[in-house]
Amino acid sequence: MERKPIKDDIEIILKRAVEEAVTAADSESLENWKTKYLGRKGEINGLFSRLSEFSAEERKDAGARINDLKNKLEGIYGERKEGMAEKRRSANLSFPGKSPSIGALHPVTIVTREMTAIFAEMGFGIASGPEIETDYYNFEALNIPAEHPSKDVWDTFYVSEKDKILLRTHTSPVQVRIMEKTSPPFRVVAVGKCFRKDDVDSTHSPVFHQMEGLMVDEGINFSHLKGVLTHFITRMFGDSVKVKFTPSFFPFTEPSAEVSMSCNICKGGGCSTCHKTGYIEVLGCGMVHPQVFRNVGYDAEKFTGFAFGMGIERLAIIKFGITDIRYFYQNDIRFIGQFS
Amino acid sequence: MRYSHKLIAQYIGGAVGKDELIGYLEMLGLNPSAIRKADGDAVFELETPANRGDLLSLTGVAREVLPFTTHSLKMPASGFKEKNSSLLPVKIEDKNDCYYYSCRIIKGIDPSAHPAWLKESMEKLGYRSSFSVVDISNYAMAETGQPLHIFDLDKIEGFVEVRRARKGEILTTLDGKKRELDAGVLVIADSKKAVALAGIMGGENSEVAAHTKNILIESAVFNPVVVRRGRRKLGLATEASARFERGIDAGCCKQGMARAAFLVSEICGGEAGPLSEEGIMDEQPPEIRLDGKKVDRLSGLEIEGAFIKNLLNKLNFDVKKRGSVYAVKPPPYRKDIREDVDVIEEVVKYRQYSEVPSEMPVASIKPTPSSAEVEAAEKIKDIAVRLGFTEVVNMGITSKENAALPGGPVPAEIENPLSANLGFLRTSLIPEMLEAAGFNVNREVKNLDIFELGRVYRKENSSYGEEWMLSFLSVNSGGFFSLKGKIHKLLEKSGIKDIDYASQPGIFSKEENLGVCCGGVETGNIFIVSEGIKGRYGLQKEDICGGEIRLEGVREKISFAGVFREQARYPSSRRDFSFVFPESLIWKKVEDLILSLELPVEKIECFDFYRGKNIPGSSISVSFSVIFRSSERTLGSEEVAGFTEKIINAVCSVLEGKLRGGSGDS
Numbered sequence A: 001m002e003r004k005p006i007k008d009d010i011e012i013i014l015k016r017a018v019e020e021a022v023t024a025a026d027s028e029s030l031e032n033w034k035t036k037y038l039g040r041k042g043e044i045n046g047l048f049s050r051l052s053e054f055s056a057e058e059r060k061d062a063g064a065r066i067n068d069l070k071n072k073l074e075g076i077y078g079e080r081k082e083g084m085a086e087k088r089r090s091a092n093l094s095f096p097g098k099s100p101s102i103g104a105l106h107p108v109t110i111v112t113r114e115m116t117a118i119f120a121e122m123g124f125g126i127a128s129g130p131e132i133e134t135d136y137y138n139f140e141a142l143n144i145p146a147e148h149p150s151k152d153v154w155d156t157f158y159v160s161e162k163d164k165i166l167l168r169t170h171t172s173p174v175q176v177r178i179m180e181k182t183s184p185p186f187r188v189v190a191v192g193k194c195f196r197k198d199d200v201d202s203t204h205s206p207v208f209h210q211m212e213g214l215m216v217d218e219g220i221n222f223s224h225l226k227g228v229l230t231h232f233i234t235r236m237f238g239d240s241v242k243v244k245f246t247p248s249f250f251p252f253t254e255p256s257a258e259v260s261m262s263c264n265i266c267k268g269g270g271c272s273t274c275h276k277t278g279y280i281e282v283l284g285c286g287m288v289h290p291q292v293f294r295n296v297g298y299d300a301e302k303f304t305g306f307a308f309g310m311g312i313e314r315l316a317i318i319k320f321g322i323t324d325i326r327y328f329y330q331n332d333i334r335f336i337g338q339f340s
Numbered sequence B: 001m002r003y004s005h006k007l008i009a010q011y012i013g014g015a016v017g018k019d020e021l022i023g024y025l026e027m028l029g030l031n032p033s034a035i036r037k038a039d040g041d042a043v044f045e046l047e048t049p050a051n052r053g054d055l056l057s058l059t060g061v062a063r064e065v066l067p068f069t070t071h072s073l074k075m076p077a078s079g080f081k082e083k084n085s086s087l088l089p090v091k092i093e094d095k096n097d098c099y100y101y102s103c104r105i106i107k108g109i110d111p112s113a114h115p116a117w118l119k120e121s122m123e124k125l126g127y128r129s130s131f132s133v134v135d136i137s138n139y140a141m142a143e144t145g146q147p148l149h150i151f152d153l154d155k156i157e158g159f160v161e162v163r164r165a166r167k168g169e170i171l172t173t174l175d176g177k178k179r180e181l182d183a184g185v186l187v188i189a190d191s192k193k194a195v196a197l198a199g200i201m202g203g204e205n206s207e208v209a210a211h212t213k214n215i216l217i218e219s220a221v222f223n224p225v226v227v228r229r230g231r232r233k234l235g236l237a238t239e240a241s242a243r244f245e246r247g248i249d250a251g252c253c254k255q256g257m258a259r260a261a262f263l264v265s266e267i268c269g270g271e272a273g274p275l276s277e278e279g280i281m282d283e284q285p286p287e288i289r290l291d292g293k294k295v296d297r298l299s300g301l302e303i304e305g306a307f308i309k310n311l312l313n314k315l316n317f318d319v320k321k322r323g324s325v326y327a328v329k330p331p332p333y334r335k336d337i338r339e340d341v342d343v344i345e346e347v348v349k350y351r352q353y354s355e356v357p358s359e360m361p362v363a364s365i366k367p368t369p370s371s372a373e374v375e376a377a378e379k380i381k382d383i384a385v386r387l388g389f390t391e392v393v394n395m396g397i398t399s400k401e402n403a404a405l406p407g408g409p410v411p412a413e414i415e416n417p418l419s420a421n422l423g424f425l426r427t428s429l430i431p432e433m434l435e436a437a438g439f440n441v442n443r444e445v446k447n448l449d450i451f452e453l454g455r456v457y458r459k460e461n462s463s464y465g466e467e468w469m470l471s472f473l474s475v476n477s478g479g480f481f482s483l484k485g486k487i488h489k490l491l492e493k494s495g496i497k498d499i500d501y502a503s504q505p506g507i508f509s510k511e512e513n514l515g516v517c518c519g520g521v522e523t524g525n526i527f528i529v530s531e532g533i534k535g536r537y538g539l540q541k542e543d544i545c546g547g548e549i550r551l552e553g554v555r556e557k558i559s560f561a562g563v564f565r566e567q568a569r570y571p572s573s574r575r576d577f578s579f580v581f582p583e584s585l586i587w588k589k590v591e592d593l594i595l596s597l598e599l600p601v602e603k604i605e606c607f608d609f610y611r612g613k614n615i616p617g618s619s620i621s622v623s624f625s626v627i628f629r630s631s632e633r634t635l636g637s638e639e640v641a642g643f644t645e646k647i648i649n650a651v652c653s654v655l656e657g658k659l660r661g662g663s664g665d666s
């Protein structure tokens, strides 16, 4: 069988393709044109598939010619397409842009980052610790005795009560783990998930996040605790916020304090969020109890320190005016997308 | 406990107004709440600390606010005359369970005497008024903090004994519940039967009734731990158990008994007998050395010695001052005061926290390094968001179905779950993410790309493990190869090189699952979620693929350090190839083969592959481009044609590829 020189075919195809491209009136016919010539089963590929019929010598030349044709046709397609697009654009630009999908961080992450950034400015490092904890780190080392009513605040989920293995009820065990391997001075915050056997309602969730902070050095006192936490709260919620420290009780701090801030919703006038008191509880804190220092082998007469703990969701609720803690775990994409 | 201004003020030897009292309580951090003002009184609740049992009483709260005033405490009257000699013998089985037990008989009372003030007080304290002697025992408890119990004397046979319950012993308590007991519970018994749960609640079989004339008043001190264990075992926390758990002192116990007997005699008359008692209270309040300088050092205040001494005296502490050092002994009811810092808290509390200045510490700037794990996690989250994913956070405690996955690790189980569907710890993030996907799809959000970075947990014999997992789910959003590409890009951007894939059965799909290996370590999976699993979450109509990466597996390799490389200056040449391969082709082999030819290859890109029309049944058509570039010169077209030839030959001979199209310039 006599083979037709491929050179001729190429010229014929080029001529025909140029004519058809010029007459393609809309983008649909232009796309059809593209499929016909440049598509997977198009004429160009048809030419390529014939290459195997040639000798190696011929193949090189033919290949180059087909490639040249392909480039030309691609160029024509590009020009025509641009021309059409321009026509369409000049017609009407008033229609809305296509809405892109955009990623977002969860509000817990957003608020956590804001909080850690404020403490990082004051030289605090960031730590983390295990979520499945032992009774020792979660309670005993923190001066919370077994069988004492002070333990009732932390309703605990047990993985094995017999082996004293539980889901941590606060991030405070991270304090102990840090102190066991760090010598003062240091300052650090730890963030993470905590678990409490609380009945679920608009302000309670069995799972929540907490930030724990700890600063230990010689000469640290209660006024430093006030200074650092007052700075944190005003940096987080604005200079107009008033901060109040009142006595409280935690087995691992002495003296202990509860910190509240003037309600940012009613500006102190009294509303349902602040239970008409004008103040919202923000966090618990205190000077580290010497027994905690003794438990980790620190000299409790030489070193003093302060510790604090606060709920991340609670701060996010105050910050954004979120009405129900359950929203954080529903993972409604529309909810999550609101905060960044 | 509920309190009222009037009820507290009667024990303060001077005037203290309603708002004044509430203000003091606020300063002390007792957070008065649910305040109800009516009839010239104010009723409220307090948040008392768990180590302050002494504040669960009206006199205790009165005592607590005294240092703010110049007044002193006025204890309730408790003097009465013993008029007969009847006495019930008392036995204590184990003095470690019950430190002290006392009881007193009162015979011939008038059960109908029931003054209005008593009924009113009950209402203010939040009790439903009952028979007068029951109201009296509750009122005396509210006053003194001592839990008291009143038995119908005629229903007690022989003697009173404090002992452990016998296994299988039955007692119907005052709440009407029949309870089967065992040795974990301490009871009060007579010669024949248990008549009360010690420190928790009385029994019906010895309950006072409307016509009860002869009573037995009990006032005791039980071991706090024994009471706590008992009430937890029975699930029965009461006003009495709360006070015993926090600790009762001898003074309180004696006061309670005396006050109750006084009130019964005053109100209902009758003839009181002598006290029958057993056991002794061994109370030794600690002797604390308090350095006045430490008060200043810890508080940041300058507090004068006179303030400290005066305050501690008012709080009934025994104080001796030598120079700047105090020898301090707290009263026995202050079981919270154990060492100097406890005393310092008292000083700062009454000096008021608002007086302490706010100051920034002056400290060494020795840095505390942040955890590399946390820093990496946050950077990875940022990359995921740049790739268009939205972060979700799930609880991690979930149902058995979500946690115990066929072929997955053994989940840790919660022994005391809140509910059955929150009884297990997750072993994978994917099931909860599928639930989240279902939540959104049901709300007409049909296309989503989500990720979660959280811990998964597993049980290993008798120990438990946890590790960070990074998981993705794409719902109707670009399909498998789009997700695979994004995960690959995320790993690359996290500094992970040497990423390899291999088909293998997975948990969320048997057939369509790709194992991910990083540097030879099994790191995770990317998969098209199987129909069966989609159905379980009501997502059968959606296209869903997922992926999970064990961060533990790549921890060492993560690096976000950018590297500068000079961008190529000479032009590149691109050639397209189209082959038909056996269907079982692994794409990586094509790449590896081409790279092995040692040509100046910059990039190999697969842009099309398909099975179907015009392709034999067991074959797959694959199109890819190869970009050639030299860092030293422009490659000539002759040269490139030679490279192309080499590639075609190698692919055809090594991978059984059949050329479909040729190479093309661009």
Ligand SMILES: [Zn+2]
Pocket: A263, A264, A265, A266, A267, A268, A269, A270, A271, A272, A273, A274, A275, A276, A278, A279
């Ligand atoms: Zn408010």
